[in-house]
Amino acid sequence: MVHESLAATNAVVTLDVALPSVVWGWIITMNMWAKSVGTGVIFMLFYLLKKYPNEASSYRFPVVVISIVFIHLFLFFTVIDLHQMFRFWHIFFHPHWTSAITVGAWMATLFVGLLFLLAYASFIKKDDALFDKTLTWTVVLAIPVTLYTAGLMAQSTARELWQMPTESAQMILAATLSGSAAMILMDTYFKKLSYEAKRDMGIILAVSALGAFILYMSELIFGPMKAEEVAATLEFIKGHGEYTTMFWIGQVFAFIAPFVLVLLSISSRSENLLKLAALSALAGLWVSKHVWLVIPQLLNMS
């Protein structure tokens, strides 16, 4: 579509200002990646406590600690990306509720509060009933906390590539992918989960990887048929595009390799392959998120 238009107009920009560079770069990628892990492990803990209560019971406190660490990483990268980072408190004292940033900041704050309540219940009070009751509410809140970045991307009206339905699915899948990967890696240290529980984590990882890969490929193939700006954006990851190599590295490491490795690990009952799949997924997720974040910003808006 773009090429036809260009050929028809035969127009060339001969004098203009330099274009702005990437506005949201690796810091925002870190933000999204860390949040995926932070909420993902909570989803996985909830699942394990329901299905394997005996094995997972000793994971209550460690998982909460992992979640607290990654959610604070997410908050740290959120704040340092602000050009006026010492004014971040304005979000709480001058909130503008139509903004996904505001809603997300408040929900993330509440989420952190619940995480500390979970830590209190598991480490100080040692009250599993209180923990499990709080965990249910934490899981409920983790869903919008995971999704709000998709809302923010959707509100970025200029970036046609980021659509709310797809980004919502991608955010949830990123959380389940990174959460299951983190649990598999955690268990290499704690060694509390049975093979069946780890296999379940592997299946969640593989299904998440497959789902996310299908979404990316759908965008890549069918996106350009719907919108001129999407077509122009995806040129950066097609052919000899600036981000083609990085895009495919992300797809292979985040989705294709983990999916295959999980299948192989299930067929051979190999836990090492499962760990390899988890590592690959976590590294690849960062790369694929980064490419998807950057490419719409390379497009000239005016």
Added chain:
Amino acid sequence: MKLGFLVDLHLCMGCKGCEIACKVENEVPLSTWRLRVKYVDVGSFPETRRTFTPLRCNHCENAPCERICPVSALHYLDNGIVNIDKERCIGCAGCVMACPYGAIYIDPETQTADKCTYCAHRIASSMMPACVVACPVEANIFGDIEDPTSNISKYIQQSQGDVQVRKPEKGTNPHHYYVGGGNVTLNPLASHRVEGYSLFNKLTHLPIGGHH
């Protein structure tokens, strides 16, 4: 009252007087622009022509920048101007990502978002925006689009069928109109950008806000 802008591209001759006037009036730092004039050459020799398009904030009725701003630093004035409070801005750059017209930038001096305000400070003193005053051919027509007797309303009436806005499909309802515009002038994807188009030789991208 809803203030709006109309640029008659038949009249614009690309002198960049408006660009300079804006820079001076608003002390816009080096490497950033609230208003710029883009040159696009069209056709093949000898059938060629050069087009000039002044580009500034569209002061949309349904402004994505206002919606995404987490602290209401971007806000509407009663006269329809989308204004910015630089003291409140936290520099999240959400507005930069939201604006479909690339009209918002991070000021490298204040590290906050900035953009054209239709010279809101001058309007408050009953003066015209600096770019309107500087234009030697009166290609910039500014006024109240809700007042049928204003120059801009009359111009829109007289030019019916030739009045356009940029990216109407975004649903932003811009209060900035063009007469004599076309695909090449209003659609950034309709023209090639080859290295060297910039004011600075071989410099095609500038860092945001001086860092990151």
